[in-house]
Amino acid sequence: MDLNKIENLLELYFEGETSLKQEAQLQEYFTSDEVAPHLEEYVPIFGAFAKAKETGFNRTLELPETKRSYKWIPVAASVLLCIGLFLTYNQKQGSENDLGTYKDPEVAALKTKQALFMMGSFMNKGTGQLEKLETFEETANQIVK
């Protein structure tokens, strides 16, 4: 590389005016074997930077195992419990409100009829017993007359 250029770069370098690219050129020049004798005193500076960069972290990193956290389990359980309670409560309410209403009017009429007939037959069962009262009354009339 042109010696003049290197000298110029070096001057800029000590003023802090060089770019990273120019510094890389200097680094390359001063770590090569062809440094001009009057510039040799700068070799150790760039040698030191190169050397400093050779070291590194040399331990094997042991990352602590992450413990599975159980702190959400009680929360999840209580939420589930609440949902369960809510649902069962709602279901009970639903059965109270369900009056067995028929949607189709014909079916409703039929069922009502059936229900009334059933009621009628129960009532007739009761009146059947009352016929005995008539015999009692007849007998009573014969005597009292």
Add this chain to the structure above:
Amino acid sequence: MNQNEFLAKVTPVQDRLYRLAKRLLVSEDEAQDATQEVLIKLWSNRKKIKKLRSVEAFAVTMTKNYCYDKLKAKSSSNLQLVHTNYEDQHYNTVKTSENSDSVNWVLKLMKDLPEQQRLVLHMRDVEQYTNSEIAEELDLNETAVRVTLSRARKTIREQLLKKHNYGLK
């Protein structure tokens, strides 16, 4: 983020974190400790770093703060030994020329720089951060970064030339 994803994110950065820690703490062991500590902290904050635009910047800030804390603790307890004469054993074989002495001398000069200059010089000349990145990281403006950088480089040069002139080589 599982372990592998985390490591993939962190591995390219960890050497830089280590070197930064070493620049500040000087001792190699302490720097390894610091890096490990920071990486584990990152791991426990992995949900947060998922959202960051740069894990590196975040990690560098963490490392820097961690090291400052360590240094503060060290300076408050006067019984602590400061490692100023440690040798970097692993890499001594890399450069065995007569220059390696001067190279080590430069590294020592870097240690003697004021903290701010040391940090700026390290981030720029060792890690090749841009001035704007350094400015953001250290909460300075870019001009201040440039001035600090220039000062650090000049100090190194002066000290080095002084040593050469004394004929200590």
